[in-house]
Amino acid sequence: MARTRTIAGCDGLISIPPTLRRSHTVSSPHSRRILTHTRYNEESCMTQTHTLSVQGHTIQCLHSPSSGPPVILLHGAGGNAETWRPLLSAWSWADTWCLDLPGRCGNPGPAMENTEAIASWLQEVIQESGLHKPIVVGHSFGGALALTLGLRAPSLVGGIVMVSSGARLRVSPLILESVASASEDEPLDFRFAFGEDTPDETVEAYQVTANKTPNQTTLADWQACNTFDVREELGALKPRLLIAHGTEDVLTPPKFQMYLEAQVEGSERFACEAGHMLPWEASTALADAVQAWI
Template sequence: MPKVVIDSKTFHYAAGVPQGNCNHAIIFVHGAGGNHKHWAYQTTELGQKFLTIAVDLPGHGISEGEPCREIKDYSSFLYDFTERTLGTGFILAGHSMGGAIAMDFALRFPNKLSGLILIGTGARLRVAPAILETFKAGQLFPEFINFAYSDTTNPELLRQAELEMENTAPSIYYSDFLACDSFNYIEQIKNIMTPTLVIGADADRLTPPKYSQYLADNIPNSQLQIISQAGHMMMLEKPHQINTSIEKFATDLVSVISG
């Protein structure tokens, strides 16, 4: 995997590089306790047309460093990461906690972005106290998988999700969910001026469609897409529908930018 060194620590990412000319890039940011593998279908399929980069946040996947407990700290890391890998003029896509990071980034560094994609996220991301307490105690919360996927999810995908949770330290989830629990941008999102695509799923139990609708209603220059028969992990459950929406948004955006 490609890597970049920031402050003497090594951070890894997956990349999809198209054949021939590439006229735009998309950065993908995973959610709480996740890693670059959550974007496997995007970096491969969309990577045929766009430069795609899925980062392992600090302390996640095979990246060094410690997980953050505030969204703004992840956003600051992302700024350093993108400065070393891309610079400016990219589309930023975030899922769940990654969407919160993307919103904070868009508010703090709007000149770096040409587009914003918010997937399965919300302007406020409260976490149930029982979940926080479980991870704080150093225990996993396997029932969380049932909330993250729809009832029609492929059993093999669920098995992979369970294995991934077993191999992720509870402390990582605890830090991430603390960051989510304190995230409240109900008022700030109206100041996001970056062209935005909001994607939700009709069977998402963690960030229901009303969360996506609120984002679309309050972020200027935004559009909404609801994926049917999918849960919170929609980019893994329904990758083709997600990729189709992202490709159209990115293609239209590039056309406008190029005049």
């Protein structure tokens, strides 16, 4: 049985870690999105799986169709689209799209190595998919990507929701070392990211799905996260912004979200008793808050 690698004493060492994903090497910068197939997944009612190809990167996408507003869910560092699957019922009011970032879950190629490259890729995904001004919800590093997208292509999005994230995301060397030394037999233990009262089954379910992401991709995600900093650009943000966070988050503590709220005029903030993994610890509360905000 595989063991998990724990991060001891991380509470006092983590100053501001989040998440990212690696993407595949761009083989053709002008290649367009192609919907290669769609299948109905009987285990998750009304959830379809699509294969998308953009800029030479082929990825999987979960789609929970609805007549509601389009919402894109972006996972955090080391995650993948499947980590959102158990939560989709909470988002049933929306036409929900969960994207794999490149470099995971059987998708060939390495991960993209910085937020700018991934945001550019996401911009083309939205353009080629035909989604009209989707609400982009990003968890942790996914929040950094959503914010970057809002700064670079404001006309494409209907709003940005940053969940457990910030304008700057620095990662403790302890986390980077732990991710670098993790392996298939001894994967990273994600318990450190959850609130103390989170049921073990919730943590274990996330762990099993996240472990499908290759370790080298997870490391690239965290490294990209570590270099993210757009604090000087916040005054230029045009899309609406909702800031959501857990009051017990030790990775991106509440002071990060309060800073965002103070810097972005007209932004709104939602706080819930949870740790860094707010979407999994309080899925219904978060989805309801986003729906009310829209």
